[in-house]
Amino acid sequence: MKVLAVDVGASRLRVALFDGTVMVERVEVDTPRVGDSLSVVRAIAGIASRFSFDVIGVASIGPLDLEKGWVIGTPNNPLRSFALRDPLVELFRKPVVIANDCVAAVWGEFVLGGGRGLSEVAYVTISTGVGVGIVVDGRLLVGRRGNSHEAGHVVVDLDSGVRCGCGGLGHWEALGSGANIPRLAYVKALEWGGDSRAWRLAVEGTLTPEALYSLARSGDVFALKLVDYINRVHAAGLASVVAAYDPQVVFLGGSIFLKNKDLILEGVRRYIREYSLLEPPELKDATFGEDSVLYGALAIALKTPPELARYAGVPR
Ligand SMILES: [Zn+2]
Numbered sequence: 001m002k003v004l005a006v007d008v009g010a011s012r013l014r015v016a017l018f019d020g021t022v023m024v025e026r027v028e029v030d031t032p033r034v035g036d037s038l039s040v041v042r043a044i045a046g047i048a049s050r051f052s053f054d055v056i057g058v059a060s061i062g063p064l065d066l067e068k069g070w071v072i073g074t075p076n077n078p079l080r081s082f083a084l085r086d087p088l089v090e091l092f093r094k095p096v097v098i099a100n101d102c103v104a105a106v107w108g109e110f111v112l113g114g115g116r117g118l119s120e121v122a123y124v125t126i127s128t129g130v131g132v133g134i135v136v137d138g139r140l141l142v143g144r145r146g147n148s149h150e151a152g153h154v155v156v157d158l159d160s161g162v163r164c165g166c167g168g169l170g171h172w173e174a175l176g177s178g179a180n181i182p183r184l185a186y187v188k189a190l191e192w193g194g195d196s197r198a199w200r201l202a203v204e205g206t207l208t209p210e211a212l213y214s215l216a217r218s219g220d221v222f223a224l225k226l227v228d229y230i231n232r233v234h235a236a237g238l239a240s241v242v243a244a245y246d247p248q249v250v251f252l253g254g255s256i257f258l259k260n261k262d263l264i265l266e267g268v269r270r271y272i273r274e275y276s277l278l279e280p281p282e283l284k285d286a287t288f289g290e291d292s293v294l295y296g297a298l299a300i301a302l303k304t305p306p307e308l309a310r311y312a313g314v315p316r
Helices: 039-048 085-092 101-111 172-176 178-192 197-203 209-217 221-245 255-275 289-302
Strands: 002-008 012-019 022-030 055-060 096-100 121-126 130-136 249-253 282-285
Touching (some): 002 039, 002 289, 022 289, 039 085, 055 289, 085 096, 096 101, 101 121, 101 249, 121 289, 172 178, 197 209, 197 221, 209 221, 249 255, 249 289, 255 282, 255 289
Parallel strands (some): 002 055, 249 282
Antiparallel strands (some): 121 130
């Protein structure tokens, strides 16, 4: 079976053609940020129209309305709300299976990756945002309209004063994701003081994730302190995931994690015990690295779980 797998990220749109589980083509472009509710579909169609395939798997940033097949009010792309499923069914006359990106990615780990043979698996992405996908008792958790575990929005700091892209205070995503690091750095720079290079960038509001982690590697005092704080944030968020779902393994992915795991993983391993009731699970790198969501899109199309089959679109 040939599968068109689509990963609609906040910043990047990835489209791949798979023959069975073998990737034969892969195209990556910027996700549209201006236009209308069909701009993302047009971008997908522009790439996919030269491929032939039997089914489409779409894994997208959330929140989703799975009944409608739309992204609704995403905090991380200015388009906010846009259509995905039905226009793709119409254009290509093929079935379309759709899920939240991390929901798809955990299914990818469970069906094709390091989670094969297990029954409790979590996938956590640390990227533009923070997202979580869960398989418990061998079943994919989907929830009402597809948003059962927007766990990037659990509260990990009551007093941070840092507001999330979603509007809430003290969320894991607000204090640990790529998009929010410059804002967090600004708040912490005023709170802690300092005079290092990273501190000066932070005060200007321009301490990007790339600069933060690279200055931490060069020994910048403020950067190291902020990385340590963010590692505690990740540990607290992961401890909440563990308390809620008791996974055997947590697969960690997302661009911020994958590029900086030398600075993140050891700190998270050290702190997670402090915040956990249960024995912390194994923390492993995502099997498919930066293509984890693409393989998730493949997995939901190849072996569609019943929880998603009811929301799939089929040509009439
Ligand atoms: Zn939030």
